[in-house]
Amino acid sequence: MSHTSEGPSGPDLTAGISEDSVPNGGSLLGHVGDHPVLVVRQGSELFAIGAKCTHYKGPLNEGLVVGKTVRCPWHHACFDLETGRADPPALDPVARWRIERQNGRVVVREKLPEVQPPNRPYTDPGPMVIVGGGAAGFAAALTLKAEGYRGRITMVSADRDAPYDRPNLSKDYLAGNAPEDWMPLREDQFFPEASIDLILGTTATKVDTRHRRVELSDGRSEGYGALLLAMGAAPVRLRVPGAELPHVHYLRSFDDARAIIAKLSPSARVAVVGASFIGLEVAAALRAREATVHVIAPVARPMENVFGAEVADFVRALHESHGVVFHLERQVASIQPGRLTLSDGATIDADLVIVGIGVTPITALAEETGIVVDRGIHVNEYLETTVPGVFAAGDIARWPDPHTGERIRVEHWVVAERQGQVAARNMLGRGQRFDMVPFFWSQHYDVTINYVGHAEHWDAIERDGRLEDHNCSVMYRKGGRLVAAATIGRDRESLLIERSIAAS
Ligand SMILES: Cc1cc2nc3c(=O)[nH]c(=O)nc-3n(C[C@H](O)[C@H](O)[C@H](O)COP(=O)(O)OP(=O)(O)OC[C@H]3O[C@@H](n4cnc5c(N)ncnc54)[C@H](O)[C@@H]3O)c2cc1C
Numbered sequence: 001m002s003h004t005s006e007g008p009s010g011p012d013l014t015a016g017i018s019e020d021s022v023p024n025g026g027s028l029l030g031h032v033g034d035h036p037v038l039v040v041r042q043g044s045e046l047f048a049i050g051a052k053c054t055h056y057k058g059p060l061n062e063g064l065v066v067g068k069t070v071r072c073p074w075h076h077a078c079f080d081l082e083t084g085r086a087d088p089p090a091l092d093p094v095a096r097w098r099i100e101r102q103n104g105r106v107v108v109r110e111k112l113p114e115v116q117p118p119n120r121p122y123t124d125p126g127p128m129v130i131v132g133g134g135a136a137g138f139a140a141a142l143t144l145k146a147e148g149y150r151g152r153i154t155m156v157s158a159d160r161d162a163p164y165d166r167p168n169l170s171k172d173y174l175a176g177n178a179p180e181d182w183m184p185l186r187e188d189q190f191f192p193e194a195s196i197d198l199i200l201g202t203t204a205t206k207v208d209t210r211h212r213r214v215e216l217s218d219g220r221s222e223g224y225g226a227l228l229l230a231m232g233a234a235p236v237r238l239r240v241p242g243a244e245l246p247h248v249h250y251l252r253s254f255d256d257a258r259a260i261i262a263k264l265s266p267s268a269r270v271a272v273v274g275a276s277f278i279g280l281e282v283a284a285a286l287r288a289r290e291a292t293v294h295v296i297a298p299v300a301r302p303m304e305n306v307f308g309a310e311v312a313d314f315v316r317a318l319h320e321s322h323g324v325v326f327h328l329e330r331q332v333a334s335i336q337p338g339r340l341t342l343s344d345g346a347t348i349d350a351d352l353v354i355v356g357i358g359v360t361p362i363t364a365l366a367e368e369t370g371i372v373v374d375r376g377i378h379v380n381e382y383l384e385t386t387v388p389g390v391f392a393a394g395d396i397a398r399w400p401d402p403h404t405g406e407r408i409r410v411e412h413w414v415v416a417e418r419q420g421q422v423a424a425r426n427m428l429g430r431g432q433r434f435d436m437v438p439f440f441w442s443q444h445y446d447v448t449i450n451y452v453g454h455a456e457h458w459d460a461i462e463r464d465g466r467l468e469d470h471n472c473s474v475m476y477r478k479g480g481r482l483v484a485a486a487t488i489g490r491d492r493e494s495l496l497i498e499r500s501i502a503a504s
C-alpha cells in the first residue's frame with residue numbers, strides 16, 4: 001500500500017479550462033495552488049473536488065464516475081460529488097471547490113466549507129449501543145453522527161485500542177513500513193468530542209432483549225433503544241501438541257501484531273501455518289523484514305478455493321520468488337520450542353509460529369440471546385436480526401445477497417464498514433437495503449489483488465491478460481453469469497465490473 005505524495009499536475013484550474021476538455025461522465029485532473037483537484041462532468045453539471053482519496057490517497061482521476069459519485073480505483077471508496085461525503089473505506093470527505101462557468105470556460109474558485117450533517121428527522125429509538133469497535137462498529141458510530149443523531153452512543157470494544165486500520169496489521173505495519181500513527185482511524189480525543197462513549201478492553205457478556213439492556217464484563221450495564229452486534233470473528237485455534245507454547249501467535253488485533261513484532265529480528269525463523277490471505281500477507285510482510293519464512297498448509301495450492309488454480313499457482317510463484325518456502329499438502333503434527341514437526345515427520349526450525357487457519361464469527365452472545373444464528377448471525381436485507389431492534393453487521397452477519405440470491409457471510413473490511421453504515425441508518429428507521437457488491441483486496445509485495453463479487457463456486461473461469469505481467473483480469477462465471485472477478489493492475493476494470501454486477 002503506498003501513501004503517495006506527488007506534486008500537483010495538470011492545468012492551473014484557477015486560470016480556467018475549456019468546458020469541452022472535461023468529458024461527460026469523466027474527469028480532468030488539474031490543481032488549485034498545491035491541491036490536486038478533479039473537475040468532473042455529469043451531464044450539464046460540473047463539480048470540482050479533491051483528487052486524492054482520503055483513504056490512502058488513491059488517484060481519483062483514475063477512478064470511475066458513476067452517477068453523481070466518483071469511485072476510487074484502489075479500494076473502491078465512493079465520494080459524493082455534491083457533498084464530498086465518503087463511503088468506506090474512506091471515512092473523511094473530499095474537499096469541494098466552487099466553479100464558475102464563463103463563455104464555455106470553467107474556472108475553479110475558492111474552497112467550499114465542509115457540508116454539515118443534515119437536519120433530517122429520524123425515528124429515535126433511544127440510546128444506541130454498539131458492541132464491537134472494529135470496521136462495522138466504528139462505521140456505524142460515524143454514520144449515526146453523520147445522519148444527525150443527537151442521542152447517546154455507547155461503543156463497547158474488547159480491544160484495548162480505539163478503532164484502527166486492521167487490514168494494515170498484516171501489511172505495511174507488520175512489514176515495518178507504517179508508523180503507529182497511521183493506524184488509528186481517529187485520534188483519541190475524537191470520541192469524547194463526538195459524544196461517543198467508547199468503552200475499551202471490555203466485553204458485552206449478556207443481552208437482555210426484554211428490558212433492552214446489555215451487561216458488560218466490568219459489571220456495568222447499558223440500556224439501549226437499538227443495538228448493533230459487530231463483534232467480528234476470532235482466529236481458529238490450532239489444536240496440536242505444543243500449540244499453547246508462548247512462541248505460537250495469531251493475528252487479529254493490534255496487540256497481536258505488536259506481540260509478533262516484539263519477537264522479530266532480521267534473522268528470525270518464522271513458520272506460518274495456513275496459506276490463505278492472512279498467512280500469505282504475513283509471509284510477505286516478514287520477508288520485507290528479512291525473516292526466513294516457511295508456509296505450511298494442507299492444500300495443494302494456496303487460495304485455490306477463492307481464486308482457482310491458475311491464480312493460486314501465480315501467488316505461490318510470487319512468494320517463492322521472494323524466498324518463501326512452501327510445505328503444501330502437509331499439516332503441523334506438533335510444535336516444540338524452536339521447531340515444529342510436520343505430518344510426514346519432517347521438521348522446520350522456527351523461533352516464531354504464526355497461525356492463520358481461518359476465523360469463526362463470534363456469535364455466542366447472539367445465540368444465548370435467542371437470536372437465530374446459522375453459520376453467522378441471520379439478518380434480513382436491512383441487517384436486522386430475528387430480534388427487532390437488534391442489528392448485526394460485519395464478519396458475524398449472514399445476509400441475503402441480492403446479487404447471488406444466496407445468504408452469504410464474508411470477511412471483508414469494506415463490506416463490514418458499509419454494513420455498519422447501513423445498519424446505523426436502519427437503527428434510525430431509514431429502511432435502507434444492504435445491496436453492495438462485495439469487494440476485498442489483498443496485498444502481496446508489490447502486487448495487489450482486487451476482488452469484486454462473490455463466488456463460492458463457479459463453473460467457468462476466463463482470464464484476460466497475463467498474470468506474470470501483473471496486468472490481468474480473471475472472471476468467474478456461474479450458469480453463464482459473471483459473479484465475481486479478480487484483477488491485478490487493472491483497478492479501473494475492477495470498478496467497471498463492480499458496476500456491471502450491481503446493475504445485473
Ligand atoms: C490482519 C488482517 C488483515 C486483513 N486484511 C484485509 C484486507 O486486506 N482486505 C479486506 O477486505 N479485509 C481484510 N481483513 C478482514 C477485515 O479486517 C474484517 O473483515 C473486518 O475487520 C471485519 O469487521 P468487523 O467489524 O466485523 O470485525 P472487527 O473489525 O474484527 O471488529 C470486531 C470488534 O469487536 C470486538 N469484540 C469482539 N467480541 C466482543 C464482545 N463480546 N464485546 C465487545 N467487543 C467485542 C473486537 O475486539 C473488535 O474490536 C483483514 C483482517 C485481519 C485480521
Ligand code: FES
Nearest residue numbers: 053055056058072
Ligand atoms: S485509497 Fe481510495 S479506497 Fe483506498
